[in-house]
Amino acid sequence: MNWKRAQVAVVTTVTAIVTAGAALLVSSGADAHGAVSDPATRAYSCYLRWSGDHTNPAMQTQDPMCWQAWQAEPGAMWNWNGLFRENLAGNHQGAIPDGTLCSGGLTVGGRYAAMDVPGRWHAVDKPNNFTLKLNDPSAHGADYLQVYITRQGFDPVTQRLTWGALELVTQTGRQAPSNTYTAQVNAGNRTGRHIVYTIWQASHLDQSYYACSDVIFGGGTQPSPSRSSSAGPSPSNPGPSPSNPGPSPSNPGPSPSNPAPTGCTATLRIISQWPGGYQAEVQVTAGTGGTRSWSVGFTGTLQNGWNASFATSGSTVTATNVAHNGTLAPNGSTTFGFIGTGTQATGFTCRAG
Numbered sequence: 001m002n003w004k005r006a007q008v009a010v011v012t013t014v015t016a017i018v019t020a021g022a023a024l025l026v027s028s029g030a031d032a033h034g035a036v037s038d039p040a041t042r043a044y045s046c047y048l049r050w051s052g053d054h055t056n057p058a059m060q061t062q063d064p065m066c067w068q069a070w071q072a073e074p075g076a077m078w079n080w081n082g083l084f085r086e087n088l089a090g091n092h093q094g095a096i097p098d099g100t101l102c103s104g105g106l107t108v109g110g111r112y113a114a115m116d117v118p119g120r121w122h123a124v125d126k127p128n129n130f131t132l133k134l135n136d137p138s139a140h141g142a143d144y145l146q147v148y149i150t151r152q153g154f155d156p157v158t159q160r161l162t163w164g165a166l167e168l169v170t171q172t173g174r175q176a177p178s179n180t181y182t183a184q185v186n187a188g189n190r191t192g193r194h195i196v197y198t199i200w201q202a203s204h205l206d207q208s209y210y211a212c213s214d215v216i217f218g219g220g221t222q223p224s225p226s227r228s229s230s231a232g233p234s235p236s237n238p239g240p241s242p243s244n245p246g247p248s249p250s251n252p253g254p255s256p257s258n259p260a261p262t263g264c265t266a267t268l269r270i271i272s273q274w275p276g277g278y279q280a281e282v283q284v285t286a287g288t289g290g291t292r293s294w295s296v297g298f299t300g301t302l303q304n305g306w307n308a309s310f311a312t313s314g315s316t317v318t319a320t321n322v323a324h325n326g327t328l329a330p331n332g333s334t335t336f337g338f339i340g341t342g343t344q345a346t347g348f349t350c351r352a353g
Contacts, residue, residue, distance in 0.1 A: 033081040034136035036198050039124050039213040042102060042115045043080035046070065049122070051077065065121045069114035076112045081135075083112050084202075084209040092146075092199055092208060098162035101197060102212035115212060118158055123214035128187040134200055134211075139177035141203030144339075146171045147183050148197040149190065156195050156214065166197055168306045173277045173339050177203070184271055186281075191219040263287050263352030264328075266296040268345065271337070277303065281337045282319070284350060286328035293326040293353035295319065296336075300345025305338030317345070326353075 035041050040048060046066035050059055054074065059067040069076060076083075083104050088095045096105035103112040132147055148166035150156065159165070169188075175181045185196070193216050200209040264286050271279040284294055296319045302310060308319040325334040 033084065033209070034134060034138070034140070034200070035081045035083065035209065036132065036196075036200075036211040036213055037135045038131075038133040039126060039196060039215050041080065041083075041211040041213050042069070042121055043076050043083065043112065045122050045214075047077040047080045063122060065117070065119045068117060068119075072114040073111050076114060079108075079111070083107060083115075083211070084207050086208075087206050088208050089206060090201070090208075092210075093163050096210070098164070099160040101161045101163070101210065102195075104208075104210040107210075116160055118156060118160055120157055121214040123193055123216045126187070126215045126217060128190065128217050128219065130185055130187075132183045132185050132196070132198065134181045134183075134198070136177075136179055136181060136202075139179055140205075140207070141177040142172070142175040142181045143201040143203050144172050144174065145181060145183045146199040146201075147185050148199075149185075149187055150194045150197075152190055152192075154194070156193055161195055161197065161212065168337075170271065170281075170337065171279065171304070171306060171339060172272065173274055173279060173303075174203070175274075187217050189219055190217045192216060263289070264291055264294050264350040266298075266348040266350040268298075268348055270344070277339060277341045278344060279337065279339055280345065281335050282348065283333055283335050284321075284328070285333040286331060286352060288330050289352070290330045290332065291326065291328040291352040294321050294328070294350060295353075296348060296350050298345050298348045300340050301342045303339040303341050305336065307334070308336035310338070 035044055037044065042065075046063075046069055049063065050056070050066055050070065053059075054070050054077070059070065085095065085104050085107050100106050100116055102115040103110070106113055132145070134142075134145065136142075146168060147170045148168050150161070150165050151167055154165045170183055170185055172181070172183050181200070187194070193214070196213040196215055198211040198213070200211070201207075202209065264284055267283045267285070269281045269283065271281055282296060284296060286294075296308075298317055298319075299315050300317055301315060302312065302317055305319065307322065307325065309322055311318045311320070319336055319338075321334075325336075328334060
């Protein structure tokens with residue numbers, strides 16, 4: 001009898017040790033990694049809403065996407081902050097195939113595969129300009145955050161996420177080790193359900209974290225800062241014609257109060273700044289003739305850029321449209337962005353083709 005009691009006591013003690021060890025493991029995992037918390041990632045959102053009741057069959061009807069995720073792999077939610085890859089050297093698109101972006105290319109043996117399944121994931125309402133927040137309890141630091149948003153017309157309910165469905169809308173510079181990193185996001189005129197896709201490149205190792213967050217935008221307009229520069233005549237604004245005969249005694253031509261239409265304009269907007277660097281967005285706006293192509297010249301030093309093709313010669317930079325944003329309707333606009341270093345870029349001029 002005493003032996004049996006001792007045996008029960010040993011089993012109870014061992015169980016307690018294993019349970020405590022498991023709790024410690026989960027706690028250590030939470031301390032070691034991080035994830036986007038606002039808007040919450042799919043795994044984190046499921047964890048927040050169901051971790052205390054994840055066996056409740058009501059989830060199947062109330063929250064079917066979280067239900068399929070919990071059924072497929074509960075560890076994906078318990079380890080919501082462990083969705084990362086290592087040693088990719090920044091080659092995100094090469095390493096992560098289309099259709100597997102939300103699982104980080106089926107990282108950790110496919111643990112997060114359920115995150116790739118299209119459907120009506122719980123989505124949060126967001127204004128078209130908002131601050132994205134990422135939690136990092138271990139303060140690993142951030143080489144950068146890249147934030148993409150799905151293009152208007154993509155349907156997250158029926159389509160798996162692909163790189164072609166995304167548009168890079170912002171990239172931060174390096175952020176010092178902290179428990180929270182942020183990025184200012186401008187969704188333009190998007191409306192309805194979208195996926196915000198974030199890449200966090202940690203600084204302590206070559207470690208890349210991937211996050212799918214589901215949001216609903218109400219629409220809105222992009223900021224319209226004052227125009228800073230313009231270009232002269234171009235193929236889309238060829239100058240004198242029968243309907244625009246040019247200077248004459250009765251039509252002396254442009255004057256300060258009656259300027260001629262321009263090919264395009266380029267306006268600089270600083271998104272964020274830090275010691276030695278800054279993130280900038282340039283809005284390219286077509287003149288009355290629209291554009292088939294455009295290029296923007298300016299003076300500055302670039303670290304990297306997006307939504308344009310960049311060529312540099314000393315401190316002179318030329319940004320040229322890429323395939324999807326060269327054609328602009330009359331008075332239409334697009335944007336490109338870059339990370340600059342040193343003194344803020346100046347002397348923006350735009351030429352339309």
